[in-house]
Amino acid sequence: MTTRPSRLLLAAIAAASLPACGSRGDQEPLGGAASEIRVTNSGTYNLHLEESLRFNPIQPGADPARGRALFGLAADADTEDKTQAIFDGPSLAFGGTVVSNQRTCFTCHRGLVVELGLPAPPLSASVGLDDALFTGLHGDAQGDPDGLRNLDELALVKYRPNRFNLQRAEDDPFRRVFFWRKSIRLVNLAFSNGFLHDARARTMFETDRGAVFSHTQESDRRFDDLFTVQDGNDLEAFQFSQLSDPRLAALRDPSDPMFRALARDPFYTVAVATHAEKRGKKVFERSCMTCHNVPNVFNNLSNVEALGNGETDVKNPVFGPSVTRTFNIGVSERNRHGLRFSHHAGGGAFEPIVLPLVDEDGVIVPFEVTKDVGLAATTGRLEDVGRFKVPQLRRLARNAPYFHDNSAMSIEEVVDYFNSDSYNDSKDGRRFPIRLTRGQRADLIAFLKVL
Numbered sequence: 001m002t003t004r005p006s007r008l009l010l011a012a013i014a015a016a017s018l019p020a021c022g023s024r025g026d027q028e029p030l031g032g033a034a035s036e037i038r039v040t041n042s043g044t045y046n047l048h049l050e051e052s053l054r055f056n057p058i059q060p061g062a063d064p065a066r067g068r069a070l071f072g073l074a075a076d077a078d079t080e081d082k083t084q085a086i087f088d089g090p091s092l093a094f095g096g097t098v099v100s101n102q103r104t105c106f107t108c109h110r111g112l113v114v115e116l117g118l119p120a121p122p123l124s125a126s127v128g129l130d131d132a133l134f135t136g137l138h139g140d141a142q143g144d145p146d147g148l149r150n151l152d153e154l155a156l157v158k159y160r161p162n163r164f165n166l167q168r169a170e171d172d173p174f175r176r177v178f179f180w181r182k183s184i185r186l187v188n189l190a191f192s193n194g195f196l197h198d199a200r201a202r203t204m205f206e207t208d209r210g211a212v213f214s215h216t217q218e219s220d221r222r223f224d225d226l227f228t229v230q231d232g233n234d235l236e237a238f239q240f241s242q243l244s245d246p247r248l249a250a251l252r253d254p255s256d257p258m259f260r261a262l263a264r265d266p267f268y269t270v271a272v273a274t275h276a277e278k279r280g281k282k283v284f285e286r287s288c289m290t291c292h293n294v295p296n297v298f299n300n301l302s303n304v305e306a307l308g309n310g311e312t313d314v315k316n317p318v319f320g321p322s323v324t325r326t327f328n329i330g331v332s333e334r335n336r337h338g339l340r341f342s343h344h345a346g347g348g349a350f351e352p353i354v355l356p357l358v359d360e361d362g363v364i365v366p367f368e369v370t371k372d373v374g375l376a377a378t379t380g381r382l383e384d385v386g387r388f389k390v391p392q393l394r395r396l397a398r399n400a401p402y403f404h405d406n407s408a409m410s411i412e413e414v415v416d417y418f419n420s421d422s423y424n425d426s427k428d429g430r431r432f433p434i435r436l437t438r439g440q441r442a443d444l445i446a447f448l449k450v451l
Contacts, residue, residue: 049325053295054193055190056192058240059236062233062236064234066234069081070234071085071105071239072107073105073106080104080110082104082106085104087216094223098223098226099217102135105235108183109185112187115186116185141158142158142218145348150337157181157183158179159178161178161377162174163220170220177341177373179197179377182403184196188248193303198326198377200378205236208239213227251295265295265296276442277450279443280443280444280445283447288444290432291325297394299389299391326374328426329388329428330429336407337406353368357381360382393448397411397448403417411445419435
């Protein structure tokens with residue numbers, strides 16, 4: 001085991017409570033003295049979460065320039081350079097020689113021009129069919145007949161979250177369960193608590209290593225010895241250096257002169273000019289900051305120290321429980337694209353995947369997967385079905401399409417979703433309802449477009 005220093009602890013120091021909509025009895029506001037940490041306890045919904053500005057630190061000795069090279073990104077930050085970015089070769093863990101499909105991190109995070117994500121679909125309109133994104137398709141899809149269509153037309157990648165958990169048999173439903181999800185845009189990743197759409201990864205080491213395993217080769221065999229702790233540290237340093245606004249870096253350092261200003265004023269770095277934008281800011285404060293409450297970044301503040309003292313257990317084959325607050329807002333249940341979630345058994349045959357999920361009373365419930373089950377796929381908890389983390393909102397206008405399944409093509413569609421019955425009737429929509437007038441809708445859209 002390699003020991004990492006404790007995560008950087010940044011106590012919240014805002015003078016006043018953040019505004020919130022609906023009933024918010026399960027969460028303390030950001031506030032108090034610099035040394036104070038507010039603790040959230042709300043039954044088993046999300047246990048022992050703290051409202052504290054703290055984020056995974058960049059490790060001593062980490063080299064962001066080497067991390068960029070391992071990522072596969074050229075110095076211009078928009079084109080690919082595979083020179084140091086292919087993970088292949090002899091591996092004792094793999095039991096042979098790993099042959100890469102030539103994919104790199106860049107393959108799904110294609111430069112700063114697209115915020116280190118994928119371009120808008122159809123992908124073949126901007127990415128050649130001879131690119132490793134397409135030629136390496138079966139690294140993800142593994143023969144799934146929906147793989148090419150979902151990738152090209154919807155920009156969705158197939159993920160099996162327990163694929164490399166060798167403690168489970170190949171026919172175990174938790175080994176078979178999968179998602180169709182967008183490639184996360186990595187700008188402002190430095191302010192995440194928990195990684196991936198459902199926050200199932202606790203650290204960037206887990207996140208990056210899992211991506212290397214799953215996207216670059218078709219088998220379910222691990223090759224831990226080809227991805228070192230130094231590789232992970234360097235990749236993390238590069239990824240955490242990609243910020244939408246250089247001033248935001250102060251949120252990670254309480255000794256920075258800008259820290260107090262950014263923590264006290266959630267909108268310090270947001271330039272609002274028109275009357276509509278200013279009114280929209282007030283709508284955002286009332287209706288959105290219940291969940292999007294990290295100052296100046298606008299993802300979710302709730303978190304718990306990811307691995308106790310910050311250790312990276314390089315031998316750990318599984319993902320741990322979420323280390324941030326997750327929500328079910330009904331997007332998965334809507335399944336707007338009509339995505340299939342049954343197991344492809346070959347020859348055009350499909351079999352249902354039935355997960356044995358545990359409810360709040362400890363009873364095992366057979367749950368047939370007909371939608372993206374979110375965090376439940378790794379926790380095994382019925383309570384976690386459809387739960388996802390809260391994304392950051394800076395430069396939102398450059399990040400379309402939206403939601404984990406790319407089911408909203410514009411900011412207008414996003415706002416309309418949160419103002420709809422689909423959201424308000426969802427599990428967390430009932431807890432935090434949003435009802436906007438036509439004028440409030442227009443003002444909120446104007447504000448979101450300048451974030």
